[in-house]
Amino acid sequence: MAVQELSLDVALHIKYWHRCLKNVLPTGYTSMDSSRMTLGFFILSALDLLGAGAETFPEDERANIKDWILKCQHPDGGFCGSPNHKYPDAAYVDVGHGKQTMDPANLPATYFAIMGLSFVGSLDGVRRDDCLRWIKGLQREDGSFGEFITQDGVIQGGTDMRISYAAMAIRWILKGDYDSSKEDGADIDVDQLVKYIRSGQTYDGGIGESSRHEAHAGYTYCAIASLKLANRLSKSKDSEPISGLTNVDSTIRWLVSRQTGYTTESDEEEEGDAEHAPAVKLQGIYTEEPAHEDEEFVGFNGRCNKRADTCYAFWVGAAINMLCQEKVELLDIPAIRRFLFEQTQHRIGGFGKCPGDPPDIYHSYLALAALATMKEPDLKPLDAALCVSIQQKEKIEQVRKAALV
Amino acid sequence: MGKYEGDPVWDDVVPIPQDDGEGALAAIAYTDEYAEAMGYLRAVMAAKEYSPRVLDLTEHIISMNAAHYTVWLYRASTLLALNSSIPVELEWVNNVALDNQKNYQIWHHRQILIDHLYDSMSSDPAALKSLAESEVAFMTEMFNEDSKNYHVWSYRQWVVRKLDLFDKGEIECIETLLRQDVRNNSAWSHRFFVVFSNPKYCTPGSKATEYDPKIPGEILDREIEFAKAATFEAPQNQSPWNYLRGVLKKGGRKLSSLECFAGEFVKIPEVGEEDIKSSHALDFLADVWAQKGENEKADKALTLLGDKYDRIRKNYWDWRRTSLK
Numbered sequence: 001m002a003v004q005e006l007s008l009d010v011a012l013h014i015k016y017w018h019r020c021l022k023n024v025l026p027t028g029y030t031s032m033d034s035s036r037m038t039l040g041f042f043i044l045s046a047l048d049l050l051g052a053g054a055e056t057f058p059e060d061e062r063a064n065i066k067d068w069i070l071k072c073q074h075p076d077g078g079f080c081g082s083p084n085h086k087y088p089d090a091a092y093v094d095v096g097h098g099k100q101t102m103d104p105a106n107l108p109a110t111y112f113a114i115m116g117l118s119f120v121g122s123l124d125g126v127r128r129d130d131c132l133r134w135i136k137g138l139q140r141e142d143g144s145f146g147e148f149i150t151q152d153g154v155i156q157g158g159t160d161m162r163i164s165y166a167a168m169a170i171r172w173i174l175k176g177d178y179d180s181s182k183e184d185g186a187d188i189d190v191d192q193l194v195k196y197i198r199s200g201q202t203y204d205g206g207i208g209e210s211s212r213h214e215a216h217a218g219y220t221y222c223a224i225a226s227l228k229l230a231n232r233l234s235k236s237k238d239s240e241p242i243s244g245l246t247n248v249d250s251t252i253r254w255l256v257s258r259q260t261g262y263t264t265e266s267d268e269e270e271e272g273d274a275e276h277a278p279a280v281k282l283q284g285i286y287t288e289e290p291a292h293e294d295e296e297f298v299g300f301n302g303r304c305n306k307r308a309d310t311c312y313a314f315w316v317g318a319a320i321n322m323l324c325q326e327k328v329e330l331l332d333i334p335a336i337r338r339f340l341f342e343q344t345q346h347r348i349g350g351f352g353k354c355p356g357d358p359p360d361i362y363h364s365y366l367a368l369a370a371l372a373t374m375k376e377p378d379l380k381p382l383d384a385a386l387c388v389s390i391q392q393k394e395k396i397e398q399v400r401k402a403a404l405v
Numbered sequence: 406m407g408k409y410e411g412d413p414v415w416d417d418v419v420p421i422p423q424d425d426g427e428g429a430l431a432a433i434a435y436t437d438e439y440a441e442a443m444g445y446l447r448a449v450m451a452a453k454e455y456s457p458r459v460l461d462l463t464e465h466i467i468s469m470n471a472a473h474y475t476v477w478l479y480r481a482s483t484l485l486a487l488n489s490s491i492p493v494e495l496e497w498v499n500n501v502a503l504d505n506q507k508n509y510q511i512w513h514h515r516q517i518l519i520d521h522l523y524d525s526m527s528s529d530p531a532a533l534k535s536l537a538e539s540e541v542a543f544m545t546e547m548f549n550e551d552s553k554n555y556h557v558w559s560y561r562q563w564v565v566r567k568l569d570l571f572d573k574g575e576i577e578c579i580e581t582l583l584r585q586d587v588r589n590n591s592a593w594s595h596r597f598f599v600v601f602s603n604p605k606y607c608t609p610g611s612k613a614t615e616y617d618p619k620i621p622g623e624i625l626d627r628e629i630e631f632a633k634a635a636t637f638e639a640p641q642n643q644s645p646w647n648y649l650r651g652v653l654k655k656g657g658r659k660l661s662s663l664e665c666f667a668g669e670f671v672k673i674p675e676v677g678e679e680d681i682k683s684s685h686a687l688d689f690l691a692d693v694w695a696q697k698g699e700n701e702k703a704d705k706a707l708t709l710l711g712d713k714y715d716r717i718r719k720n721y722w723d724w725r726r727t728s729l730k
């Protein structure tokens with residue numbers, strides 16, 4: 001194909017995200033009703049990356065968004081995932097051992113709500129101490145975090161790295177990376193969390209829901225970013241405090257292996273054959289050869305032998321970015337850009353999950369985030385750990401410092 | 406008039422509608438049906454009502470929003486409070502799971518149900534056996550839809566540990582899946598878990614990436630032979646290559662113990678064209694040679710990978726070359 005300069009059509013993507021911001025999402029999004037905070041964050045942060053962030057909105061629009069997010073704050077600390085999980089204030093009556101929880105706050109939703117607030121105003125509406133105390137209550141003995149806590153104090157929800165990541169990101173926003181667990185009773189147990197994350201490495205070098213599960217790029221990103229936000233990613237000289245991944249070299253090998261060559265022809269083949277491969281016997285016949293040709297596109301999969309999917313360009317690219325910093329570029333960036341621009345970008349703006357798919361908010365945001373991690377010229381540079389622009393990260397740091405003075 | 410508003414069964418409930426306000430982010434075009442049902446759910450959750458009609462209502466909500474993070478828990482509490490039939494619930498959950506492949510709350514719900522059943526039959530080996538069989542049968546049905554479904558595999562691990570299924574049958578199930586698709590990395594991962602977490606011979610708490618001196622040699626040999634056979638079947642399939650590295654680590658064996666085997670796929674003559682059947686074998690040998698201090702050979706292997714056999718990772722292979730000392 002002819003070599004042509006690929007560039008991001010910023011105006012087209014801003015248009016897509018404005019539609020997401022202003023229009024009511026189609027009924028099909030009902031199954032994401034409990035994650036509206038997440039969708040809201042993606043919309044605000046995408047516009048920020050594109051240089052059309054909330055500072056360009058009319059003041060009353062920013063104030064309304066801020067009110068909407070704050071209305072989802074739970075009286076016991078933390079935020080609910082959407083107004084459908086939040087009751088009128090009068091409903092939270094005291095039931096003898098605190099206010100009635102009803103539908104409790106949710107940890108990932110809280111991360112997205114606080115990030116969302118950072119775009120449209122300040123964090124002064126966040127009840128910081130309640131929030132930190134609530135997060136501490138979500139940590140289990142093994143160091144992992146749950147998503148929410150019931151009225152009876154039972155920690156519920158998954159145990160995986162995504163939830164730990166949300167906890168560490170909120171802690172970073174509200175407290176910074178200073179380890180105050182020794183002198184401050186309200187902090188989480190960072191040592192225990194680091195141990196938990198380090199024990200999540202699988203035999204092939206990635207990180208899974210736990211070390212017994214299959215390695216998965218999303219969990220691998222969340223584990224690395226959690227360590228980064230706790231300032232525990234790079235190994236310290238002395239053994240205290242414990243830092244770093246168990247085996248960085250094998251994690252890097254696993255991450256670069258997520259790059260998968262993608263040609264439009266072989267894709268059609270895959271639809272028919274590889275996905276429903278015929279029964280085979282395990283015996284000594286060579287059935288295929290390593291590729292000699294240059295691949296036109298390079299996508300990423302989230303697990304070994306899975307198909308390329310837009311979002312993994314972020315989960316993998318950002319994870320490698322954190323592990324290697326600026327030192328070395330391990331990925332085939334031109335081919336990845338070709339995959340995103342020519343295969344999953346949609347003509348109405350936004351990106352789909354796989355080639356030919358309609359755009360959705362989640363993949364559209366993570367595609368922009370992936371491009372921003374790879375220093376796409378028309379996007380603000382991204383902070384890989386916090387998954388927002390570096391400019392926004394600096395803004396949050398300033399807000400925190402001002403609040404702590 | 407809405408489904409609930411017009412139903413005398415719900416006469417006594419005053420729904421609590423959502424208050425979205427002006428600055429709503431990600432507002433969704435809810436159907437009237439969903440909006441109404443949510444209002445009633447919010448009302449019964451506030452009143453802590455656990456009744457048969459709550460089961461109907463939660464079922465209705467789940468059919469529209471299976472990712473609601475608290476409705477499942479509320480349903481489980483209701484079931485247990487009413488002493489409802491767990492097998493009937495499982496039957497229903499099976500259908501919901503088949504319709505919602507991506508949902509993970511369902512699997513947590515299923516764990517609660519199985520935990521409860523287990524407690525009621527823990528002294529009855531025959532009942533436990535048939536429970537294990539029906540769980541495995543259902544997962545097979547799920548794997549027929551998607552044999553790499555992360556949530557199902559995750560649940561399967563839980564079942565293996567809960568019902569102590571570290572036996573031959575479990576390994577046979579995995580082999581069946583691998584015969585259908587030798588590239589099914591989820592099945593490979595599960596095999597690693599079943600073989601190297603078996604409480605009968607493994608060191609308790611030994612990590613996946615750790616040497617475990619308690620693993621019997623014949624088990625290591627069996628696993629190595631199994632993975633070798635799979636690499637011959639499809640040399641470019643990375644799963645068994647990763648598996649081999651994992652097994653060697655677990656067994657405290659050197660990578661170089663498989664140098665000859667990896668060499669089957671890699672012929673690099675002094676003069677003339679090389680013959681490479683697998684980039685993963687070349688990668689494996691690069692590590693073997695680097696460990697043995699044969700840096701020139703390792704460098705040649707990494708160069709071949711970057712220049713010829715795995716060009717999309719050229720930057721990585723070049724970087725590996727710089728770390729050879």
Ligand SMILES: [Zn+2]
Nearest residue numbers: 309310311353
């Ligand atoms: Zn995706």
